[in-house]
Each structure stands twice: as structure tokens, then as C-alpha cells.
Amino acid sequence: MRATTLLNNLLGIKRTRVVGLFFDEDGLVIDVRPTTRVAWCSCCGRRVREIHDARERYWRHLDLGGMKWHLRYRLRRVRCARCGVTVEMVPWAQPGSWFTDAFETTVAYLAQSAAKTVVAEMMRIAWATVGSIVARVVGRHRGEDLLDGLTFIGIDELSYRKHHEYVTVVIDHRRGRVVWAAPGKNADTLRRFFAELGPERCAKLLGVTIDMSGAYIAAVTEAAPRARLTFDRFHVQRLAHDALDQVRRAEVRALEDPEDRRALKNTRFALQKNPWNLTAIESGKLADVQRTNAPIYRAYLLKETLAAILDRRQPNVARRMLDDWIGWAAHSRLAPFAKLARTIRAHLEGIIAYVATGLSNGRTEGLNGKARTITRRSYGLHSASSLIAMLFLCCSGLTLRPAHAVPSFH
Numbered sequence: 001m002r003a004t005t006l007l008n009n010l011l012g013i014k015r016t017r018v019v020g021l022f023f024d025e026d027g028l029v030i031d032v033r034p035t036t037r038v039a040w041c042s043c044c045g046r047r048v049r050e051i052h053d054a055r056e057r058y059w060r061h062l063d064l065g066g067m068k069w070h071l072r073y074r075l076r077r078v079r080c081a082r083c084g085v086t087v088e089m090v091p092w093a094q095p096g097s098w099f100t101d102a103f104e105t106t107v108a109y110l111a112q113s114a115a116k117t118v119v120a121e122m123m124r125i126a127w128a129t130v131g132s133i134v135a136r137v138v139g140r141h142r143g144e145d146l147l148d149g150l151t152f153i154g155i156d157e158l159s160y161r162k163h164h165e166y167v168t169v170v171i172d173h174r175r176g177r178v179v180w181a182a183p184g185k186n187a188d189t190l191r192r193f194f195a196e197l198g199p200e201r202c203a204k205l206l207g208v209t210i211d212m213s214g215a216y217i218a219a220v221t222e223a224a225p226r227a228r229l230t231f232d233r234f235h236v237q238r239l240a241h242d243a244l245d246q247v248r249r250a251e252v253r254a255l256e257d258p259e260d261r262r263a264l265k266n267t268r269f270a271l272q273k274n275p276w277n278l279t280a281i282e283s284g285k286l287a288d289v290q291r292t293n294a295p296i297y298r299a300y301l302l303k304e305t306l307a308a309i310l311d312r313r314q315p316n317v318a319r320r321m322l323d324d325w326i327g328w329a330a331h332s333r334l335a336p337f338a339k340l341a342r343t344i345r346a347h348l349e350g351i352i353a354y355v356a357t358g359l360s361n362g363r364t365e366g367l368n369g370k371a372r373t374i375t376r377r378s379y380g381l382h383s384a385s386s387l388i389a390m391l392f393l394c395c396s397g398l399t400l401r402p403a404h405a406v407p408s409f410h
């Protein structure tokens with residue numbers, strides 16, 4: 001078998017022919033050529049006749065036996081009637097990328113589940129390069145319009161760079177995936193989403209889940225007046241968790257004895273966890289709190305009861321229970337819960353709507369958790385665009401396969 005036939009098979013790229021090879025200090029370099037000599041514009045895909053000039057270029061391909069492979073080709077610049085001077089299209093790579101498609105797909109596939117540092121080390125590329133490759137792969141694998149067919153959506157914000165920067169994320173509740181994301185977290189950010197969605201698709205929105213902070217409420221009501229505003233139970237419960245934490249911290253501060261302080265400080269996880277998930281030690285801590293600190297225990301019961309109410313599926317039952325809860329919290333002599341009671345009263349209809357729409361939150365919960373993990377994993381990401389590309393890579397239902405080649409015998 002001739003070396004070039006062998007290499008053609010190992011390369012496994014369609015419409016590409018190996019014409020030579022050599023080794024350099026970095027690994028194996030193979031000279032390749034598209035099988036047709038006709039040039040195509042990489043911008044519009046049309047055939048072009050006029051060649052402007054040509055320049056030698058290298059593309060990184062998947063390693064072979066642990067050794068780096070580069071493809072070398074004199075890339076032609078062409079004069080396209082529609083686009084002006086552009087580069088020609090090549091079968092092995094995207095315009096503007098110095099990596100083959102197979103290499104990029106493999107990087108993106110790995111980045112779906114491994115930390116970026118692992119991907120960077122394994123593929124021997126710069127850490128920032130992982131981000132730009134992910135952005136390109138996400139761009140070219142997105143066949144359908146994610147904004148089609150939306151009826152129930154969720155709007156959330158994710159913080160990154162240690163909570164200094166925000167990205168607004170729109171989730172399709174029905175399909176359980178991220179469909180839109182942009183930097184920022186105010187009403188104007190969200191108006192851009194509705195502008196992209198357009199009036200026709202806006203009119204089809206039946207329900208929107210958002211948090212009770214109010215930044216997004218105006219944008220939703222003006223763009224989709226028919227959609228029912230729903231306040232996500234996570235946001236409601238998160239506020240209850242925060243209120244409980246405030247009560248606990250105030251009680252810790254009020255204690256004189258350092259020993260007592262430490263004991264109370266250590267109750268945080270026992271208090272925040274669901275009671276059925278407590279370990280024996282945590283249950284013991286909770287019992288101690290019940291015995292020794294009435295305010296914290298009251299706050300704990302308020303938090304747990306609220307969660308139980310949000311589990312209900314009958315709107316009327318939930319409404320009655322929430323009314324009771326608001327009265328209880330308002331008179332609990334716990335300032336953070338009195339405040340939460342006012343917030344819940346002001347947004348009651350949206351909370352009842354959550355119970356009524358019966359949105360299965362399991363998937364969304366999982367999606368939220370996943371999005372937050374990615375944000376944490378990408379902590380060093382310094383741009384919103386890399387974070388957004390990662391969100392689409394991991395949370396928009398994109399299925400990638402590693403680029404495996406098989407021999408072809410002809």
C-alpha cells in the first residue's frame with residue numbers, strides 16, 4: 001500500500017486527497033488538496049473563477065498515535081462576484097479556523113462534560129481556544145430555530161466573574177433546554193429577546209416564569225400581555241432560604257459565648273437541607289435548635305411549610321394555605337420573614353399560577369443546576385460570549401459525537 005493511500009484512509013476526510021508528507025519538529029505534516037480544482041467562495045458557497053492569490057496554511061488535525069498532525073495546503077484567495085475577495089472553501093475546515101472540523105467537533109464533545117483545563121491539556125490547545133472552537137461548533141450545529149414553537153418559557157439570570165457580570169437566559173420549559181442568552185440582566189436585555197422572537201411568536205406565549213425582582217416584569221407584560229406571569233418556585237424558595245439565613249446570622253451575632261456561637265453556626269446545612277435528606281448528626285443539630293433557639297426554629301418551619309405549600313397541585317388549596325402562611329410570617333416577629341410575606345402577597349397571583357400551570361419543574365430544576373455548574377466550571381471565562389457558547393453547547397439539546405473515522409476501500 002502506498003503511503004498516500006494509507007494516509008488518505010487515516011485522514012478520513014471526504015473530498016480531500018493527500019499529496020505528500022514530511023515530519024517537522026512538531027509532528028507529522030501532510031500536504032493535502034481538495035479533490036476538485038474548482039474554487040468555491042467560503043462566504044456564500046458559490047463557484048468562483050477568479051483567483052486572487054494563494055498562501056500556504058496549516059490546519060491542526062486530530063492526533064495520530066499521540067503525535068500531532070497538521071494539514072498543509074496553499075489556500076487560495078478568490079474574487080467572488082457577490083462577496084469580493086474571500087478565501088476559498090476547503091472540505092476539511094471552516095473558514096477562519098486553523099483546526100479541522102473533526103478536531104473541533106472532538107474538542108466540543110469533550111467540553112460538554114469535562115473541565116476546560118482538561119480539554120485544553122488533552123487536545124494541546126490554549127485554554128481560550130477551547131472557547132472559540134466551542135462557539136464555532138455551536139454555530140454550525142444549530143439547524144433548527146430554537147425560538148420556534150415556544151409556549152412556556154422561563155427567564156433567569158446567571159452571574160459569572162464572581163457575581164460582577166450577568167447573562168440573561170431564556171429556557172423552553174416544554175423541551176427543557178436553553179433557547180436564548182445574552183449579556184446583561186435588565187428589562188432592555190429581555191426586550192432584545194422579544195424583538196428577536198417577533199410579535200407572531202410572542203402572541204403564542206402562554207406562560208412565562210420569572211423571579212419576583214421586577215426587572216423583567218415590565219418587559220414581559222409589554223411584549224406578551226396574554227402570557228401568564230408565573231413566579232418560579234425556586235425563586236420563592238430561594239428568598240425563604242435567604243430569610244432563614246438572615247435570622248440565623250442575627251441569632252449567632254447575639255450570642256455571647258463563643259462555644260454557643262460555633263454550635264449555632266454549624267447548623268446552617270441542617271437548616272437549609274430538606275428534612276428527609278438529613279443525616280443523623282444533622283437531625284440531632286436540628287433537634288438542638290428546636291430546644292435552644294425558638295426564632296431560628298420558627299424560621300425553619302416557615303421555610304419548610306412554604307416549600308410544602310408549593311408542592312400542592314390544587315390552586316385553591318394553595319391559595320388558602322398561602323394566605324395562612326402570609327399571616328403567620330407577618331406576625332412571626334422575624335423581620336426577614338415579615339418582609340418575605342409582603343413580597344409574596346404582592347406577587348400572589350403569579351405564585352398561584354405556578355401551582356395551576358403544573359409546570360413540571362424537575363427538568364427545569366436539572367437545567368438550572370447544569371447551567372450553574374457550567375458557570376462555575378467556566379469561572380475563569382472572561383467573556384459573556386464564551387459562557388453563552390458553553391450554555392448552548394451543554395444545555396440546548398445539542399448532540400455531538402466524537403469524530404471517529406473508518407477506512408474506505410476504493
Ligand SMILES: [Zn+2]
Nearest residue numbers: 041044080083
Ligand atoms: Zn461569495
